[in-house]
Amino acid sequence: QTRVLTGITTTGTPHLGNYVGAIRPAVAASRRADVDAFFFMADYHALIKSDDAARIERSRLEIAATWLAAGLDPARATFYRQSDIPEIPELTWYLTCIASKGMLNRAHAYKAAVDKNAAAGEDPDAGITAGLYMYPVLMAADILAFDAHQVPVGRDQIQHIEMARDLGQRFNHLHGREFFVLPQALIEEQVATLPGLDGRKMSKSYDNTIPLFAGGSKALREAIMRIVTDSRAPGEPKDPDDCALFTMFRAFASEAETAAFRRALLEGLGWGEAKQVLYERIEADVAPLRERYDALMADPAAIEVILQEGARKARAIATPKVAGLREVLGLREMR
Numbered sequence: 001q002t003r004v005l006t007g008i009t010t011t012g013t014p015h016l017g018n019y020v021g022a023i024r025p026a027v028a029a030s031r032r033a034d035v036d037a038f039f040f041m042a043d044y045h046a047l048i049k050s051d052d053a054a055r056i057e058r059s060r061l062e063i064a065a066t067w068l069a070a071g072l073d074p075a076r077a078t079f080y081r082q083s084d085i086p087e088i089p090e091l092t093w094y095l096t097c098i099a100s101k102g103m104l105n106r107a108h109a110y111k112a113a114v115d116k117n118a119a120a121g122e123d124p125d126a127g128i129t130a131g132l133y134m135y136p137v138l139m140a141a142d143i144l145a146f147d148a149h150q151v152p153v154g155r156d157q158i159q160h161i162e163m164a165r166d167l168g169q170r171f172n173h174l175h176g177r178e179f180f181v182l183p184q185a186l187i188e189e190q191v192a193t194l195p196g197l198d199g200r201k202m203s204k205s206y207d208n209t210i211p212l213f214a215g216g217s218k219a220l221r222e223a224i225m226r227i228v229t230d231s232r233a234p235g236e237p238k239d240p241d242d243c244a245l246f247t248m249f250r251a252f253a254s255e256a257e258t259a260a261f262r263r264a265l266l267e268g269l270g271w272g273e274a275k276q277v278l279y280e281r282i283e284a285d286v287a288p289l290r291e292r293y294d295a296l297m298a299d300p301a302a303i304e305v306i307l308q309e310g311a312r313k314a315r316a317i318a319t320p321k322v323a324g325l326r327e328v329l330g331l332r333e334m335r
C-alpha cells in the first residue's frame with residue numbers, strides 16, 4: 001500500500017490552481033486499489049495568515065465541500081481537519097527541537113517576507129510571526145504523523161516536502177532507526193504551476209485567482225475574460241508558449257484538444273474567441289462538480305459528520321505513532 005496525503009490551507013475559496021495542482025491528482029490517486037489516501041483541511045496553517053475567524057470557518061466548509069464534490073469518497077479516503085488531530089501540534093514540537101534554524105531561514109515564505117521588508121527599508125523581521133517561521137515544521141508534522149509516502153502538491157510546495165523529508169531523516173538518524181517514512185512530492189508535470197489572471201502563479205496572495213466553483217459559471221466566465229493577453233489582433237499569430245491562457249487550457253484538455261488549440265492560436269485565433277474556447281473547456285469539466293458542490297454547501301451538518309468520522313480514523317493512526325515517539329524520546333510512563 002502506498003500512503004498518499006495532502007492538505008489545503010483554509011484561508012480562501014478554492015481556485016483552479018488548487019484543483020489541478022492538488023485536488024484532481026489526489027482524488028485520482030485515491031481511486032487506485034493500492035493507495036491509502038489521507039486528505040485534510042489545514043486550518044492550523046490558516047492561523048498563520050489570518051485572524052479572521054468567520055473567513056476561516058467559511059473557507060473550511062468551502063474546501064471540504066470542494067474535496068467531496070471533486071470525487072473524494074470518505075468511505076475510502078481518510079478525510080479530516082488538521083485541528084481535530086492534537087497529535088499534530090505535539091509532533092510539531094518534537095520536530096521543532098531537531099529543526100535547524102538555518103533550514104527555516106531558507107524557507108521560501110519566510111524569506112520572501114524578510115526580503116520584502118528589506119526592500120522597503122524596514123527591520124527585516126517587521127510583522128513576521130514565529131508562526132510563519134515554523135510553517136514548514138507544522139507541515140512536516142502533518143506528513144510524518146501518518147508516514148505518508150507520496151504528497152501530491154503544486155510546485156510551490158516542493159521545498160516544504162523536502163524539509164519534511166529532511167526532518168524525518170534527521171530523526172531517524174539521531175535515534176538509529178527507521179521511525180518515520182520519508183515522503184516524496186508527487187508533481188503533475190503538465191500543471192505543476194497553473195498561472196493566474198496576470199500570468200504569475202495563481203495564488204491567493206497575488207489576488208489573481210479564478211474561483212473553481214464560487215460565483216457559478218458566470219463568475220468563471222467573467223474571470224476568464226479578464227486573463228491578461230498581449231495586444232495582438234485577431235488574425236495575427238499568437239505564441240502558445242508565452243501565454244497563460246494556453247497553459248490553462250492544457251491543464252484541462254486532452255493532447256488532441258491541446259494540439260488543435262495550439263494550431264488555432266498560431267493561425268491567429270482572436271483572444272476573445274480563445275477565451276470563450278477556454279471557458280467552455282473548463283466549464284465542461286467543472287459544471288457537474290459544481291452541482292454537487294452547491295448541494296454539499298447547503299448541508300454543513302452532513303459534512304461535519306463525515307469530518308468527525310475522518311478524525312476518528314486519522315487518530316487511530318496518529319495516536320499510536322506519537323505514543324511510539326514518546327517512548328523513543330524518553331517521555332514514556334515511569335515503570
Ligand code: TYM
Pocket residue numbers: 005006007008009010017018019020021022042045138139142143151152153154155156157191192193194195201202203
Ligand atoms: P495551499 O493551500 O496554498 O495550496 C493547496 C494546494 O494547491 C496547490 N496550488 C497550486 N498548484 C498549481 N498551480 C497553482 N497556481 C497552485 N496554487 C496552489 C499547492 O501546491 C497545494 O498543493 N502548506 C500547504 C498546505 C499543507 C499541506 C500540508 C500540503 C499543509 N500541510 C501537508 C501537503 C501536505 C499550502 O498552503 O497549500
